[in-house]
Amino acid sequence: MGGIASVPGRGRKASPQEQKKARGNPGKRPLNNHVPEFSEVTNIDVPDYMENMEFASVMWKSIVPELCAQKVLRITDMHNVEAFCMAYENWRKAQREVAFHGIVVEGAMGGPIKNPAxxxxxxxxxxMAMFGAMLGLDPSSRARLTGAGQKKKGNAFAGVLNM
Structure with a gap:
């Protein structure tokens, strides 16, 4: 197949231009300068429906200021932030159920079954992993955003020759 995705949507996803610029364009390929500019989000409150949720609102209040401070959050990313926070809410609630009832519960017929939680x-x-990666919330996504692991210039062993 020669590195070309055989089905649309499969394969490696293209990096956004902002990420390529932030990394210093490591591939040195020409950047597309005709990408749409979306409004940067500088501060946004927790959505009304999420305000009374136990975990989602706390997660919103912790990640949105961080993303805004890094100037990576755009208005078109807000659905990913909402989905991430809701997934976190669901995960915490499910984990609470597992902690309370255990990993095996009694089924409808009375026998043991895996806890649906x-x-x-x-x-x-x-x-959370998928939406977090889209937002740069996991270590590997952050490394791609910041260009971590870029090679330092110079020879690390140059001092050895001068001994």
């Missing part, structure tokens, strides 16, 4: 927890964790 485990499935909800796993799905919420997958969603």
């Amino acid at each position: 485990l499935t909800a927890s796993n799905e919420a964790a997958r969603q």
Whole structure:
């Protein structure tokens, strides 16, 4: 197949231009300067429906100021922030259920079955990983954003020759 995705949507996702610029354009390929400019979010309150939620509102209040401070949050990213916070809410609630009832519960027929909260927890964790990566909330996404691991100029062993 020669590195070309055989089905649309599969394969490696293209990095946004802001990420490429932030990394110093490591591939040295020409950047597309005709990308749409979306409004930067400088501060946004917790959505009304999320205000009374136990965990989602706390997560919102902790990540939104950080993303705004890094100037990476755009108005078009807000649905990802909401989805991340809701996934966190669901994950915490599912984990509470597992902690309270255990990993095995009694089924409808009286026999032991896997706690359904485990499935909800796993799905919420997958969603958090996906939306968190889109927002740069995990270490590997942050490294791609900041260009971590860039090679230092100079020879690390130059001092050895002068001994």
